[in-house]
Amino acid sequence: MKYDEQIYRPPKEYKSILLQVTSGCTHNKCKFCGMYRYTNFKMESLEQIEKDIIEASNHPFYRNTKRLFLLNGNPFVLQTERLLKIAELIHRYLPKVEVITTYASIKDIERKNDEELKALKEAGYNDLYIGVESGNQEALTFINKGNTVEEAIREMKRLDKFDYYYYAMILTGLMGKGVDKAIENGRKTGEMLSQVNCRGIFPMSVTIVPGTELWEMYANGEYEEATEYDRLIELREILENLNPQKTALISSAHNSNTMYIKGIVPTEKDRLINEIDEILSEASPEEMQEWIDRRRIRL
Structure with missing residues (x-):
């Protein structure tokens, strides 16, 4: 199967078939992101896609696989007609596949009308991974996210209307060093996520x-990195203000996070907050700073 040299997929998709339908990211302007910095966006041909699907169908490991993840940056940007054709090919050669999942941006969703979202859901598209990053408009503007908080809420509510499963990927530490910044960003993110019904919330940390614009700002003394203490305070504040209408999984399993938490909100919210409070009471900010060497993290 054809893959770019560097591919990314969510931890949850470790058993899924990985099918490359695009390369790169159409936005590719977020200050913090180096994933596709030097990759020009392009679409794979339908011929190549069909060839890869047939190859997967002949592999014994994939024959009974129920999930398929589309690569790379934001395949949901593709025109609905093309996505439906890809779904048709998947179901033709891989009839056991029940869910077609992918990364999607807020703008990708915005470009599709209600009829298109409904048709894609019926074709098997679900479990969308959305880089929400923050509920703080100042943070989104700073990182050049390309959408507003209001747009994010509106588009996730449109997904709710068609009962999509989707996961919000958020980032702690975006605004840099400072407890006040951490509290504000956490509060606004928690309040935003309380207005929609994402099935999973996956915190990561900047x-x-x-090679990124944020690195240049850091190297020039224009950006001071958040401390590990700041990041924990922000995670706690997100939880404190998180009151979703339906239950959602929250998991900080990503290796960029200061500590690991996992549970269902709102039912296990108090337990999760208590776990963070226990760490905050047992370790000093100076001790926490020794826990992670962020220059050695591989994303």
């Missing part, structure tokens, strides 16, 4: 990557 890691400054060479």
Whole structure:
């Protein structure tokens, strides 16, 4: 099967078939992100896609696989007609596949009308991974996210209307060093996520990557990195203000996070907050700073 040299997929998709339908990211302007910095966006041909699907169908490991993840940056940007054709090919050669999942941006969703979202859901598209990052408009503007908080809420509510499963990926530490910044960003993110019905919330933490605009700001003294203490305070504040209408999984399993938490909100919210409070009471900010060497993290 054809893959770019560097591919990314969520931890949850470790058993899924990985099918490359695009390369790169159509936005590719977020200050913190180096994933596709030097990759020009392009679409794979339908011929190549069909060839890869047939190859997967002939592999004994994939024959009974129920999930298929589309690569790379934001395949949901593709025109609905093309996505439906890809779904048709998947179901033709891989009839056991029940869910077609992918990364999607808020703008990708915005470009599709209600009829298109409904048709894609019926074709098997679900479990969308959305880089929400923050509920703080100042943070989104700072990182050049390309959408507003209001747009994010509106588009996730449109997904709710068609009963999509989707997961919000959020980033702690975006605004840099400072407890006040952590509290504000956490509060606004928690309040935003309380207005929609995402089925999963996956916190990650900003890691400054060479070659990104954020790295240049950091190297020039224009950006001071958040401390590990700041990041924990922000995670706690997100939980404190998180009151979703339906239950959602929250998991900080990503290796960029200061500590690991996992549970269902709101039912296990108090337990999760208590776990963070226990760490905050047992370790000093100076001790926490020794827990992670962020220059060695590989994303």
